Amino acid sequence: MNDPTHLAHGLVGDNTPPDWPALGADEVGDLLRDYPSVTGPTRIRWHSPRPLSAACLVETDAGVLFVKRHHHRVRTAATLGEEHRFIAHLRDRGMPIPGLLRNVERSTVSTRGEWVYEAHQCAAGIDLYRELISWEPLSACSHAFNAGSMLAGLHHAATDYHAAQRNTHILVARSDLIQAADPVATLTAQLPQRPGLEHYLRDRHWQHDLHELLAPWHPVVQPALARQLPLWTHGDWHVSNLYWSDDSASATVSNVLDFGLCARNFALFDLATAIERNAIAWLELDHHTDIAHPDIAHALIDGYHQQRPLTQADRDVLANLLPLVHVDFALSEIEYYHAITQSPANADLAYDAFLCGHAAWFHTRHGQALLRGIRNAD
Template sequence: MNDPLHLAHGLAGDHTPPDWPPLTAGEVATLLRGYPAPGAPRRIDWHSPRPLSAACLVETEHATVFVKRHHRSVRSVATLTEEHRFIAHLRERDMPIPGVLRDAQGRTAVALGDWVYEVHERAAGIDLYREAISWEPLSNLEHARTAGRMLATLHDAAADYRAPQRDAHILVARSELIAAPDPVAALRAQLPQRPGLDDYLRERDWPHDFAELLAPWHAAAQPRLAQQPRLWTHGDWHVSNLCWSSGGSDARISAVLDFGLAAANFALFDLATAIERNAIAWLALDTGRDAAHPDVALALIDGYRRQRPLDATDLDLLADLLPLVHVEFALSEVEYYHAITHSRANADVAYDTFLRGHAAWFGTPSGQALLQAIREHA
C-alpha cells in the first residue's frame, strides 16, 4: 500500500530520501478514525515529494483527502492553526482553496505523539506542476499571467485579515529583518529565542556577509519597505502550489495550495517571492546557463496588475526587494537543517548557496538585467 522507495526533492534538484518517514496506511487509519466525514481509508494513492514534511493523497470510503504530517519541532497545533485561520478567511472571500477538515472534536490540527497532522479536501482540477521544484522556471507565459492575477486576487481577499504575526520562524517566509533599519541588530535580538540558528551562526561571520551582500540592496529598499501596508501573504507562490482547469494556455486556476510559509508581510514581498520562485533558474547557475527568465517575471507582473495597480514606484521597489526577499526563509532553512534534521551539509547549502549565493547573483550582469527589465516595465 506504500512505496518504500519514496523519494523527495533534494536541494540540488535531485531525488533524495525525505527528511521524514513517509506516511503509512496504519498511521493514516489511526488518524482518520477521528474524522467522521471521510470514512475509513482504502489506500494511499500518492506521496508528496516535498522534503520538509510528509504528505499523501488518501482514498477513503467517501472521498479522497490530503493528509499532511509535521514533526512537533517544526509545527505545533497552535502554529498550524494560524495557517488554517488564514485559509478560512480567504475561503470566506471566495478564494479557491481546499477546505481544512475538522475532526470529531472540531480541531483542524491534531497532535499524536511526536507528530502534528492536518487533513484537507482534495484540490479541484489538475495538479499540472506537482513534480516541479520551487526553483524551476515556468515556461508557459499565459500560466504566469494567470498566476500573477490570482496572487493579486488573494491579496485583495487578505486585505482585511488582522491576525498577529506567526508564532514561528522555522520554515516561514517573514520580512521583519529586511524591513528593519538595521537587519544585523534585528537578527541579534532574535537569536536568544532561536538557539539552533544562534549555534550555527557562531561559526559564521554573518555580520560581514550581511554587510557585503545585503547592505547595498537594503540601503536602497528599506525606507520604502517600512511604508508598505501590512498584509498576510502566501509566501511560496510557485505554480506547483496551484491546480488548473486544464493543461492548455487558457486554463484557469482551480485551487491554491500550501499556506505553510504564510505570514504577515506586505504585497510586494509576495510578488517578489513569486518572481524568485518562478522566473529564476537557480539550479542552472552551476551549469553556466543563464538563470534569468525576465519574460516570466514580466508576465507575472502583467497578470498581477490586471487585478491590482502597480506603478513605476512599485516596480522600482520590487526590483530593489528581489535580492532581499529570500533572506529570512533561507535563515529559517539553516535553522531547520542544523537544529532539527541535524544535517550540517544541508545547513551549509542553505547558508552558502541560498542565503549568500542568491543575493550575490543579483550583482551579476544577468541578475542586473532582470532587475532593470522589471524597472523598465512601468
C-alpha cells in the first residue's frame, strides 16, 4: 500500500514510507475540476509527512488549498461527514478554522473508487510546527499557554453541539473504555463489531494487560468521569495541528486544523490529550525516563484555566486521567495497523510501546512527579 517516493513520520520518530500512495498532480487536478470555486491549472506545492492519510498543499487560481485523501476503510463519506459537521458548527461559533470547499453536488466530501477526499481553504498564519511529530514537545511555554487558551475557546464553542458519537473506532480518539465501569467487559462487547482488533487480540493476554494498566488509576477516576458533561473534542491537540500568527515567542494561534480524531468525549479528555501530546517526549522513552516537560504541561493548563477555570477536583481528575487518556486511541491504532495496513510490526509497537508502555511510564519517579505537579498547581 505504501509509496517510497516521499517519506512520512514514523512511529519511532524516524522517516518511513507512508501508509498510502502520495497524491498525484493529475489526480488532484481531476478532483478539483469538480469544485466550482476552482478553475484553471493546479500545482502541488508540498506533501504532508503524516502517515495515516495522503494530503498536500495545492496552488490554484483560487489560492492555496489543502487536499486530503482517505482510504474508504479508514473514512467513509459518512464518517468524514461527522468531522465536517463539527467543523461547520465551530466555524459558526467563531472558531478560526479553514473553510471546507463544496463540490458540484454541494458536498464537502468527494468519493472516487476506494478513495474519499476533502478539500480545505489554506489556513491563515504560518505552520510553525509543521515538521514536529505529534509526541515531540514544544519548547516555548508561551506557545503552550496560547494553545491551552485556544483549546478552552474550542470547548466553549462546542458546548451546544449535540451530535451522537462517531460511527467508527478507526483512528478516532474516543473515551469509551476509560469511562466504562468495566473496561474489559466493554471491549469484549465491542469486539464482534471490530473483527480486525478481535483477530489481533487473540494472540495477546489482553484482558490481563488491560486490567493491569488500568488498575492503578481507573477505579479512582472512573466515578468522576461518569459525571463529566459530554462534549465533542478535537482529540489531537498538538501544536503541529495549529497555525500561528508569527514565529516569535509571543505568537498566538491563528487557525486550528485536523479534526480527524474528533469525537464525543468530555472537556478534560481533550486537555489531558493536549498534555500527553505536547508535554511528554515519548519518542525518547527508550533512552531514559526523564521525558516530562512539566513547564509545558503547566502552561497548557494555565492557558486553559484562564478561559475555563479549573477547580481542584478538575485538576485531580486531570492527573488521574492522564495515564489512561490514550487507551481507546491506542487500540484504534492497533486495529488500523493490523486490519487495514497489515503491518504486524506497527501493530505490536502500538500495543507494547503505546498502549502498555505509556501507562507504565506514569509509575516511574518522573511520571509520578508530573502527576503531583498537575494536582498541586496553584
